[in-house]
Amino acid sequence: MRRLTLVLLSIRDLLVSAGPVLLLAVGLLVAAYWWLQPQPPKTVRLATGPEGSAYAAFGRRYVQALAREGITVQLIATEGSVANLRLLQDGGADVAFVRGGSGAAPLTAGASAAASEPAAAADPSESLQSLGALFYEPLWIFMRQDGQAAPGMLAQLKGLRVSVDQAGSGVPALMQRLLTASGLAADAVQLREQDARSAAQALLAGQLDAVVLTSAPQSPVVRELLRTPGIAPLELAQADAYTRRFPFLRTVTLPRGVADLAADVPPHDITLLAATTSLLTREQTHPALRQLFAQAAQGIHGRAGWLNGAREFPNTRTSELPVSPEGDRAINGTPPFWQRWLPFWASNLVQRMWLVIGGLIVLLLPLSRVVPPLYTYRVRQRVFRWYARLRQIETRAQDPRVPAAELLDELDELDRVAHHIAVPLAHADELYALRDHIATVRQHIRVLRKDST
Structure with a gap:
């Protein structure tokens, strides 16, 4: 009993002696935690696209990925890339899928071809950052074909009934720029704005001559049209020339048979124009959420696809906006060792607070020297x-x-x-x-x- 009393008294004296130093450390930690806010909100808003689009399908996969870390992703259905960009700029979304070139101003109907020599798409906002480029989003121009069509030109659309998707998708503005650059007047093509699903049904019913949309090959509409006999994407013979005039575009190859090997769809390699879709975020979005999205993108977009090889995406090479530090670390760096052993909340706390913890250690080392004299004084005071x-x-x-x-x-x-x-x-x-x-x-x-x- 006496030994236990001695132990308890020693612990009490030690705690009382170290109390001021401990209180100072706890106070500084609480102040730093309040200032840095290391733990993210439990809900984040992701702007996707129309129902049935590749954006919507990818959005559901992000919901599942972040749910494992206790984060709820609210999906915001939109008309497409331009609407997503607008939501980000207005603060209506925290993260969004945005196609390259969506921030470029569309040309007016009377703009000259010379005026269509734009540089890369303008930076839509200095407050936006990229978490990395995710996938290619080709410009699909589906037309009725008789037999195997040779590479063509946009001039073939003259006088045809063509759907160019919804305004919020950015496709009408993009097609306006391409048609103007090709020397077609505004009234040379009968342009209509319909969503992808309705336009595809109208094309199959003979109510349209062509359908233009931008989407990843994962889109159900794209896959349906590729497998429909008599419908084929228009291969532009001048594709390389368009990429020189519109730097946010690039050429990609749709391999023969990739849609259906047994039916040999498509029957030959097709060169398409494509933009790169990135995952954009606001600077105000919590860094931990940006980290989670960037890490989730590795598993969702890292596999080989119709237009890319394995691990070609995500990347930081084709992002139009500056890549956030979280995106760069997830794509090009090596994650800290503690992320492999700690749960997300603990790993995030260490990552956001390590500078504060290191500073506290540096501060408390000299202060800790007063603890032994204080302890000795308390014990001696009991006798003296x-x-x-x-x-x-x-x-x-x-x-x-x-x-x-x-x-x-x-x-x-x-x-x-x-x-x-x-x-x-x-x-x-x-x-x-x-x-x-x-x-x-x-x-x-x-x-x-x-x-x-």
């Missing part, structure tokens, strides 16, 4: 406080009017108190010194009173 009473008894012994028996009784009481004082073994010499001094004063009183008699 009785020396005041011992001195008082010794002083009263000089007065002959104070009875010796009274003084000796007080010394006996003081000795009993000292016998019950609990101190660590390292300070036991001070306790024995007190008891020795009590015995010395007792002997001194006896000698003094014997001489006085």
Whole structure:
């Protein structure tokens, strides 16, 4: 029992001695946590696209990926890439799929071909960042074909009924630029704006001559049209020339038979124009959420596809906007070792707070030097406080009017108190010194009173 008492007293003294330093450390940690807000919100808004589009399909996969980390992804259905970009700029979404060139201003109907020599798409907003390019989004121009069609030109659309998707998709503006660059007047093509599903049904029913849409090959509409006999995508003979005039476009090859090997669909390699779709985010979006989306993109978009090889995406090479640090680390860097062993919330806390923790260690190292002296002072004070009473008894012994028996009784009481004082073994010499001094004063009183008699 006495040993347990000694241990508890030592722990108490140690805690009291280190208390000021610990309170300072806790206070600084709480202040830093409040200022840095290391833990992200539990809900994030992702702008996708129309129902049935590749954007919507990818959005559902992000919902599943982030749900494993306790984050709820709210999907916002939109008309397409341009609407997503507008939502990001207005703060209506935190993350969005945005196709390259969506921020470029469309040309007016009377713009000249020379004016259509734009540089790369303008940076839509300085407050937006990229988490990496995710996939190619080809410009599909599906037309009725008789037999195997040779590479053609946009001039073939003259006088035809052509659907160019919804306004929010960005396809009408893009086609306007391409047609103008090709020398076609605004009224040379009968342009209509319909969503991809409705346009595909109208094409199959003979109500349209061509359908233009931009979508990843994962789109159900694209796959349906590719497998429909008599419908084929228009291969542009001047594809390379368009990529020079519109740098956000590039040429990709749709391999023969990739849609259906057994039916040999398509029957030959097709060169298509494509833009690169990126995952964009606002600077105000919590860094931990940006990290989660960038890491999820590795698993969702890293496999080989119809238009790309394995691990070609995500990448930072084809992003039009600056890539955020979280996206760059996820794509090009090596994740910290603690992310492999700690749950997300703990890993994120370490990553966001390591500078603060390191600073605290540097600050507390010199402050910790005061703890041992304080501890020693508290233990010694438990013994030294009785020396005041011992001195008082010794002083009263000089007065002959104070009875010796009274003084000796007080010394006996003081000795009993000292016998019950609990101190660590390292300070036991001070306790024995007190008891020795009590015995010395007792002997001194006896000698003094014997001489006085």
